[in-house]
Amino acid sequence: MQYFYNSRLGETRFTMSDGGLLCxxxxxxxxxxxxxxxxxxxxxxxxxxxxxxxxxxxxxxxRPETLASFEGMTFTVSHPIEDVTPDNWGRYAVGHVQNVRRGTGDQSDLMIADIVVKKAEAISAILDDGVDQISAGYDAEYQQTAVGKARQHDIIANHVALVPTGRAGKRCSIGDSKRMTTNNTWLAKLRRAIKTKDAAAMEEAMESVPTELTNDEGTGELPKAINITINPQQPLPKQEPELDAIATNDSGDIETRVAAMETTLAAILEKLGSTTDSDPDEEEEGRRITSDAAYHQDVVSRAELIVPGIKLPEGGKLASFKRTVLDAAFKTTEGEKLLKGIVGDKPDFAKMPKLSLDAAFIAASEIAKGRNNIQLNHRTTDSASPNRRPTAADLNKQNAAFWAKKGN
Structure with a gap:
């Protein structure tokens, strides 16, 4: 496909005649x-x-239908909380995707496209802020193949999003900048790469080890490349010997590399010790990945706040449980008052998108917690104040007793 452009920013990035960005x-x-x-x-x-x-x-x-479904799809900054439709397109669109095809050679496992970016904020995010990873939004079917394993099929596109960190990793990205990664996020990425046996993600993780884990003062952020690339154009400075050995291993034996990665991860975890990060959101991400029990208990505790006495069925799925809790709460007078301001008058919890569901569940539990605290404080104040101000009913009762005695 041919394009007309005003200026060339690199091998694969161009400024178009209207000021838009072609990637x-x-x-x-x-x-x-x-x-x-x-x-x-x-x-x-x-x-x-x-x-x-x-x-x-x-x-x-x-699949031809899948490739065709991505043609002309909306380009967004981060994933919207709902599918992109003609009704909300103007709210979310910053460009579009075209010329969708399968890659060739060492990119034969990739779906490739040209992205036309029209909105100034999105162009700035790419060129100035270094936001460069890509994540597709789509509908798909899932078939269980074993416990903890599934096949994804019948993929139909809805949009393509620019994100700071995508599930597909650095291979699906615009640009080549290497931003610093805090410990918990880096460990989560490395753990994911090991579990999925993703060689490219392993390489990426080992090339971006946080400096506090390596004591290597020379490992910083690489200069941003002007053109769109897949692999770094210059190697990172050498890490500690065991890290460098893995990063430069060309044996191609994935099983051997996975075993080496696990050994390296254990050594890094030992070195990490009590080091913590200051970003609470990233700490929470690390905890959630490494401690499902804590996340499970948090969901159960929040559910109890929203609907006292409700229990998670044995083997029940947390997302389904959240929907059940909110639906049960909304059917009560108190629950409806609690949730109306969050989800509106006629919520459909069964079809609510996951992000909206999580937000509603957390918001409802926090409001319920605050409500319970207010009630508890009120009771405590009353019980601690025997000389409280009498009510009208108290005065009427006292007056009736007084005049009854007078009559006798």
Missing amino acids: KDVPIGRTGVQLYGGEELDDIEPDSDGEILVERSEADVF
Whole structure:
């Protein structure tokens, strides 16, 4: 496909005649295995870690209908909380995707497209802020293949999003900048790469080890490349010997590399010790990945606040449980008062998108917690104040007793 442009920013990035940004040859999806949380796929049984390995085959990713469905789809900044439709397109669209095809050579496992970006904020996010990863939004069917494993098929596109961190990793990205990664996020990425046996993600993780884990003062942010690329154009400074050995291992034996990665991860975890990060959101992400029990208990505790006495059925899925809790609460007078301001007059919890569901569930539990605290404080104040001000009923009772005595 040919394009007209005013200026060339690199091998694959161009300024168009109207000031828009053209990003050519951008990977927007890939085959292989990706990691999902059990709460994301209600109908699939997760493994003992509460996670699901989802595989996408070449036949599914490059199915003619799937490739065609991405043609002309909306480009957004982050994923909207709802599907993009003609009714809300103007709210979310910053550009579009075109010329969708399968990659060739070492990119034959990638779905490639050209992205035309029209909105100034999105162009600035790419060129100035270094936001560069891509995540596709789509509908798909999932088939359980084993406990904690599933196949994704019948993929139909809805939009393509620009995100700070995508599930597909750095291979599906615009640009080549290496931003610093805090410990918990980096460990989560490395753990995901090991579990999915994703060689490219392993390489990326080992090339971006946080400096506090390596004591390597020379490892900083690489200069931003002007053109769209897939692999770094210059190697990172050498890490500690065991890290460098893995990063430069060209044996191609994935099983051997996975075993080496696990050994390295154990050494890094030992070195990490009590180091903490200051970003509470990233700390929560790390805790949620490494401690499903804590997340499970949090959901159960919040449910109890919203609907006292409700219990999670044995083997029940957390996402379904949240829907049940909110639906049960809304059917009560108190619950309806609690939820109306959050979800409106006629919510459909069964069809509510996961992000909206999570937000409503947390908001409702926090409001319920505050309400309970107010009631508790009121009771405590009353019980601690025997000389409280008498009510009208108290005065009437006292007056009746007084005049009754007078009459005798």
